[in-house]
Amino acid sequence: MKNIVLKQGRRFLSFFLAVSLLCACAPPNKSPAAPTGAGYEQFHARDLSAQNKFDQFTNDLFREEISDSGISFHFSIADPASRGLDTVPLTLGDFSLDKMKQGSKDLRELKMKLEDFNPRQLTDEQRLTWQILRSYINTELASDGLELYAQPLTTTIGIQAQLPILFSEYAFYTRDDVDHYLALLSTIDDYYGQIMEFEKKKSEAGLFMSDATADHVLKSCEAYLIQPDHSFLADTFNTRVDALTDLTDEEKASYKEKNLKVLEEHFIPAYKNLVNGITALMGTGTNDKGLSQYPKGKEYFEYLVNSNTGTSYGSIRNLTKAIEKQLNSDIQAIGQITKEHPEVLDHLDNYSFHYTKPEDILDFLKTQISSDFPELPPCSYTVKYVPNSLEASLSPAFYLVPPLDRYEDNVIYINGNPRFQNDDLFTTLAHEGYPGHLYQNVYFLSSKPNDLRSILSFPSYSEGWATYVEFYSYTMDNGLPPGLGELLAHNTAVTLGIYAYLDICINYEGWDKEQTAKYLGTFYNIEKTDIVDSIYNSLIENPTNYMEYYVGYMEIMEMLGTAKKILKDDFNLKDFHTFLLNTGPAPFSVIQPAFRTWLSKQLRNQ
Known part of the structure; x- marks a missing residue:
């Protein structure tokens, strides 16, 4: 039932930013007896300058985020040239404890940059984004020092289960995409090697998964230990390559052979190494109960x-x-x-x-x-x-x-x-x-x-x-x-x-x-x-x-019940749904205040 995404170790923003719907205060009313034209224009000129700087700030952040991983890059934008992006990152990212710790430092720096902007000078949409980032930063900084509690390998929704599906859906728009795909798939053994190093550090800290959980993860890994020519990654690759019109039959055949070689030399060894690594660490995870049994489990x-x-x-x-x-x-x-x-x-x-x-x-x-x-x-x-x-x-x-x-x-x-x-x-x-x-x-x-x-x-x-x-x-x-x-x-x-x-x-x-x-x-x-x-x-x-x-579900039902109770016969379900959809992805801690604002407007419109 998931919106499938690849969860990696926390980095700068890790793709889990907060979207705020809380409308910050509008610019304060300027009420001198007779404001001069110059003063009025200067006020708006400062606003426009701040707005342009904020756009550049968010654009740079977007470009940095999607450039950290080739998978994230490709699934985020089909035509990177339209955003001035011409270099595809041929890496699956950096999953290391050092990178996670650096993420906290980056967040603190980002918070300082964000606070340099006055949200009252921004447009409504920009003000939302400003609130988004502030909300995200405050939430994510709470995990500082808890990096080893992260669980990259889990049943059903772990990286080892989701990543191959993303590869199978990696769209081939041109021959370049095929080359990028093969280059990325060739790094999967190194990437999983980083994850196993992280799991070893979890084990040393007494935070490794229980044997029962490890057994479930092992079964999910074993599902991918299929001979290359029988793998679904071979079938889906062949279908995508055959659909390209800028390749000759000989080139398509060559690409198919290259894919089988990458599966044999990198993909299958990556899963074998995961199996061996997890098996070697079994017995070091002594907690077969919930997070609360770990030293900082409740905090995490x-x-x-x-x-x-x-x-x-x-x-x-x-x-x-x-x-x-x-x-x-x-x-x-x-x-x-x-x-x-x-x-x-x-x-x-x-x-x-x-x-x-x-x-x-x-x-x-x-x-x-x-x-x-x-x-x-x-x-x-x-x-x-x-x-x-x-x-x-x-x-x-x-x-x-x-x-x-x-x-x-x-x-x-x-x-x-x-x-x-x-x-x-x-x-x-x-x-x-x-x-x-x-x-x-x-x-x-x-x-x-x-x-x-x-x-x-x-x-x-x-x-x-x-x-x-x-x-x-x-x-x-x-x-x-x-x-x-x-x-x-x-x-x-x-x-x-x-x-x-x-x-x-x-x-x-x-x-x-x-x-x-x-x-x-x-x-x-x-x-x-x-x-x-x-x-x-x-x-x-x-x-x-x-x-x-x-x-x-519960938060939406709470808002729905409140709207029906207050608006009574004037309640319109389509209007309520439109409010939620227009708001877009966000934490409910900021959707709820926006809902109250929406509700007040509905009452005034009665």
């Missing part, structure tokens, strides 16, 4: 929550109370639905949607959302299936964010693994496609935002929106009996809420597996050991991952 968890969810709740305690409140609300809604429609219980194990084929579902969703969501510009999408060899190590589905200058082309992956056979494809595609990730990204990129904003990633805004609209899709005219869609939506929300709540209990409060099992058995009648083990292990291996989804 607080950082992760703020960085990954951008929540508006000021403390873990307040956030926990909000999760409990939303959980109770969804549980009460389930009770009310079953009271009004007792017959829905008979359909829980036997229901179907009108459409079951991906293309039919997406076409239906596009037409159904027109009444409650603003219109999109023309765009296309391709639905692909996860290669069989990778089904066990990847998410049920995911969406690839397109380059900022090529939002028209979108890709959605579906995982056909039998363990996901009970997932509803209809609502999954609402999450990944319309009106989920695809819709939200196309809407935002088509608005031509500042280049820097276009590369910012806020997991909880993105996943919160996609989760919210996934639940919305249950209530469409989709073929379900009356009441069943609402019941399924609330039930899924409760399931996700349980994960978010337990994430805090395990990684912050220190619950062990027995406490987790007691909670699930007492309150939700979940007593199967394999289910408890699965939940417990997934939360240990990927702290705050489920919170990205649930906290975003």
